Amino acid sequence: MSATFIGNGSDFKLLPLAGLNPDLLPPVNLHLPAEKTSRVRLYRSADIPIKASDIDALRAHGITELLVASSDYEKIQPLLAANLGTLLSDESHPQRERLGLLNRVVTDTLREAFSSNNMADIVATTRELATHVVDIGIRSKNAIRDVAMIANHDFCTFTHSANVASYGTLLAHAMGIRDTDELREIAAGGMLHDVGKLEIPNRILSKAGRLTKEEMTVTRLHPARGFQLLRREQEVSRGQLMMAYQHHEWMNGDGYPVGCVGQELHLWARICAVVDVFEALTGKRPYRRPNSISESLTIMERESGTHFDEEILRCWKSNFLEGSRA
């Protein structure tokens, strides 16, 4: 979660309004963040069902998420995942909020799946989630900008992977890839691209300062470790493997682990490289503030053709220009 809220001795989690479907979810207490503090106040107790008019009123006040106790969220989370298709196709909710809900569910589900350490389960989960990423992605206008606005930007692999999956799918679509199966593979590949980090010690991944040379060396093993973990899985395609193995390669050969150049790099890996760096730049890090979208694009432009595939980066940037349509 991007923020921790406390109150009544409980931790709270944010629930997007687009996920508040009383027909699908059990009744729970709903809370609002108290202004200017990290405490919460009760908005609606579980015995009073929330109505569509309440949701409209919240939106009119600029509120797009409510808080639920973590213990309640644990009950809701599997139902959100199980009913994701229904929730995402409910057009009474704004597209941006539905994309936010998707982002939240993908992050939570990946966190759970990755904690199992069972690679077959992880792969199956990403395939399932990928169908939703593609379904909403290809029918949404300006989705890349919306995702960039709503994406969680905390410093965690699951959030990063969820964002990379959405960005990668939308970029592939913007580049003209229309085959739904291919887009789903790219979406799932985005969720799996950093799976090798499962084997990097947490003290390095979550280190609040810059990494030492030795820690950097260990971190740089993750593409090869990801490849080793995924190559054993029948369901993982060649392109997905290359997303995991080649997403830190540069077009000019300065990347790792192999130092391949240009067309030696799989198209999906080149897509992944662009959205991976964009997500990292716009995300929070313990040692710097997040870059704005335009700052991130400016930084990336300096490495067009050397680090990034020029055409892919141009396509990515065009989605943020005024009046463009993803």
Added chain:
Amino acid sequence: MLEKQFSGRFQGMNTFTQRVVVPDYVKHKVPDGTVLPATMKDSRRFARRSCDLTAHLEILTGWMLDDESERLFEVPVTNISRSGACFFHHVQLFPDDQLILNFGKLDRKFQVARCRRVADKCFEIGVHVMASDTSVDRTP
């Protein structure tokens, strides 16, 4: 002829092709034959010795290979230790690809630990010895 020095499974085979061309600047850059430092997990447990050998390579399981792919090559080996070796090859190999290197009297099964592109169609492959009782998996 080179093949005559080789024993066992390689003896009499005349299908080896040495495709890799190692440019001089690569040799200059890496006088001891090593481009990459060994990584933590893959580091050799014993001191490496640079060498100028040619070995016969048979790729057993190659991620990029199919049934039609060539699997027998001659490769220049640049360093060797009791637990691993390093050689140049004209295509990349992938982590956990399995192979046999035959040095004449010595015939060992290895697994790819790392691969680094050092020039066009020239990859430095670091491999570590597999346990001798590991069965040979020939599926691509």
